[in-house]
Amino acid sequence: MGRLTDEEQTDPAARASAPAAPLRDEVDDLTAAWRQQRPDLDVEPLHVLSRVSRLARHLDIARRSAFAAHGLESWEFDVLSALRRAGPPFQLTPGALLRATLVTSGTMTNRIDRLAESGLVFREPDPSDRRGVLVTLSERGQEVVDAALTDLLDREQALLAGLPADQRPVLANLLRTLLAPFDAADQ
Numbered sequence: 001m002g003r004l005t006d007e008e009q010t011d012p013a014a015r016a017s018a019p020a021a022p023l024r025d026e027v028d029d030l031t032a033a034w035r036q037q038r039p040d041l042d043v044e045p046l047h048v049l050s051r052v053s054r055l056a057r058h059l060d061i062a063r064r065s066a067f068a069a070h071g072l073e074s075w076e077f078d079v080l081s082a083l084r085r086a087g088p089p090f091q092l093t094p095g096a097l098l099r100a101t102l103v104t105s106g107t108m109t110n111r112i113d114r115l116a117e118s119g120l121v122f123r124e125p126d127p128s129d130r131r132g133v134l135v136t137l138s139e140r141g142q143e144v145v146d147a148a149l150t151d152l153l154d155r156e157q158a159l160l161a162g163l164p165a166d167q168r169p170v171l172a173n174l175l176r177t178l179l180a181p182f183d184a185a186d187q
Contacts, residue, residue, distance in 0.1 A: 027051050052175075055159075062155040070148040075101075077152075079111055080120060080145035083137040090137035093126065097135060102186075120144060 027050045034043045067077045082100035083090050092100070098108050112135055115121040120141035126132035137145070160168060 025051070027054070058159060059156070062159060063152060066152040066155050067148055069151055070144050072144065072148055075103075075111060076115060076120070077145065077148055079108075079115060080137060080141055081149065083121065083135065084142060084145050084149075090142060091124075091134045093132060093134060115141070 027047060030050060031043045031046050034041070034046065063074060063077075067074055072080070078101045079097060082097055083092055086092050086096075094105070094108055094112060097112070098105060101108070103111070112121065112123070116123060120138055121135050122138055123133045123135055126134045163171065
């Protein structure tokens with residue numbers, strides 16, 4: 001199975017009509033080896049989650065590269081993109097940024113300080129709370145985060161290139177089904 005006949009090897013039309021060999025990847029080899037070494041275990045979760053883990057590594061590399069091309073680290077993009085998604089005037093309280101980025105208040109204070117030093121955000125008094133501040137995306141911050149997002153989406157499109165467009169919503173829905181319980185537990 002999977003071998004081409006003599007006609008398929010020499011005739012492009014016959015080769016094109018030959019049944020495609022099943023697609024295999026490293027996870028297939030990994031699960032086969034575990035099945036052989038530990039037949040007492042159900043290795044089925046590895047078929048999905050090892051692929052998710054490997055894809056996450058590729059996504060992490062693509063994200064870090066996209067952000068670095070614009071002088072950003074991942075955490076900087078996370079804060080700037082939270083502000084950008086808020087819409088005009090692109091400002092949030094530090095507490096709202098905490099919730100959007102899932103970090104501690106001390107970490108967020110440090111991040112805001114560093115972004116302000118870089119001229120990507122600025123603090124201003126919160127008119128509705130005399131003791132509070134608002135963190136606002138600067139014009140330069142908006143330019144940087146917009147360019148980084150464009151670059152990121154180009155790289156993510158490249159990661160999805162092997163998956164036909166009509167299958168992407170199916171995969172997105174399946175992943176949502178897996179992730180929804182975790183998101184609900186975090187709230």
